[in-house]
Amino acid sequence: MKIGVLGAGALGCAIGGVLTEAGHEVWLINRNAAHVEAMTQRGLMLRTDGVDRTVRVRAVTSAVGVDSASRPADLLIVLVKSFHTEDAMRSAVSLVGPQTTVLSLQNGLGHEDVLAEMVGRDKLLAGKTYVGGTQLAPGHVIAGTRQKLTMIGELDGAVSARAKAIAAVFNAAGLDTTVSDNILGTIWDKLLVNVATGALSGITRLPYGELYQVPELEACAVAAVTEAMAVARACGVRLSITNPVDAWHMAGAGLPFEFKPSMLQSLEKGSITEIDYINGAVVQQGARHGIPTPVNQTLVAAIKGIERSLLR
Numbered sequence: 001m002k003i004g005v006l007g008a009g010a011l012g013c014a015i016g017g018v019l020t021e022a023g024h025e026v027w028l029i030n031r032n033a034a035h036v037e038a039m040t041q042r043g044l045m046l047r048t049d050g051v052d053r054t055v056r057v058r059a060v061t062s063a064v065g066v067d068s069a070s071r072p073a074d075l076l077i078v079l080v081k082s083f084h085t086e087d088a089m090r091s092a093v094s095l096v097g098p099q100t101t102v103l104s105l106q107n108g109l110g111h112e113d114v115l116a117e118m119v120g121r122d123k124l125l126a127g128k129t130y131v132g133g134t135q136l137a138p139g140h141v142i143a144g145t146r147q148k149l150t151m152i153g154e155l156d157g158a159v160s161a162r163a164k165a166i167a168a169v170f171n172a173a174g175l176d177t178t179v180s181d182n183i184l185g186t187i188w189d190k191l192l193v194n195v196a197t198g199a200l201s202g203i204t205r206l207p208y209g210e211l212y213q214v215p216e217l218e219a220c221a222v223a224a225v226t227e228a229m230a231v232a233r234a235c236g237v238r239l240s241i242t243n244p245v246d247a248w249h250m251a252g253a254g255l256p257f258e259f260k261p262s263m264l265q266s267l268e269k270g271s272i273t274e275i276d277y278i279n280g281a282v283v284q285q286g287a288r289h290g291i292p293t294p295v296n297q298t299l300v301a302a303i304k305g306i307e308r309s310l311l312r
Contacts, residue, residue, distance in 0.1 A: 001169055004029060004066060004073040004095050006088055007080030008059070010133030010265065014143035015077065015175065017046045017055045022173035027066045027073075028059040029092070036061050038139025045140040050256070063092035072097030075166060078104045078115065082277040085114045096123070101162055103152060105129045107194050107262065108277025109187065112155060125163060126183045127152035128190035130250065131175065134260050144255045149176050153183035185238040192239070192247040194278045195228045196221040198263035199299035202273060202306065205264065209257030221248045224295045228282045234289035263303070270310050275303040
């Protein structure tokens with residue numbers, strides 16, 4: 001299968017790396033020239049359970065660099081930051097052909113609507129993954145792929161042949177993947193996990209190992225998730241997570257002590273975060289449905305303040 005990974009940062013490299021090892025023609029697309037050069041020159045170094053291995057990969061800074069002359073991609077996995085979705089997809093239209101499936105595995109809410117407007121709803125699959133990735137250096141990534149679930153599905157809830165085929169490809173590569181008939185609920189389930197740890201890690205600058213050693217942070221996380229679950233119910237969403245503390249435990253399950261969620265990684269790079277699409281989405285939907293979200297509002301405010309400080 002010819003697979004493009006649009007936004008091949010730490011998570012995209014973790015997924016794209018194991019798909020490459022499984023024998024697929026995978027193109028890692030990342031605009032960071034140093035990251036791409038390192039992968040091109042030395043290969044992608046993946047660290048799993050403290051052990052590094054090198055994977056020879058195809059890496060480019062733009063979709064223009066992908067060999068699309070022979071045929072477009074069979075699968076385009078979208079993993080760019082939420083606020084880059086439209087621009088990134090516009091730059092990758094050369095990879096999309098009549099039979100291409102576009103799969104969003106991005107964090108947060110709202111990406112599917114943006115992508116559907118650009119490529120057509122018929123080409124789109126939605127999904128969420130609990131796979132983790134942390135970039136240690138250009139071309140060097142901690143890959144948290146083992147025992148981390150990925151769920152994909154059609155927007156209308158159908159269990160389609162193409163979704164089953166992609167799940168089979170992922171499973172054969174060691175990515176534990178299932179097809180969901182409730183992908184909206186799946187998206188919200190993953191949102192709860194991100195709500196639990198992303199902002200708190202970004203505010204405290206603590207990796208998971210230290211984050212989980214502070215009881216007060218767990219209490220704050222559970223309160224934020226409780227608000228998000230109330231909002232989801234008001235939106236008519238069917239969740240599989242029924243206890244707020246489960247989202248807290250799911251976020252860190254199987255990941256190493258030094259693992260950093262994407263929100264912390266963004267801040268450490270001096271970049272803005274996806275807070276508007278995670279805790280901010282809870283606040284926005286809560287306001288729409290009359291559900292108070294003071295904990296999430298506070299987390300959003302704190303992250304916004306940190307982002308502002310980075311601009312000085």
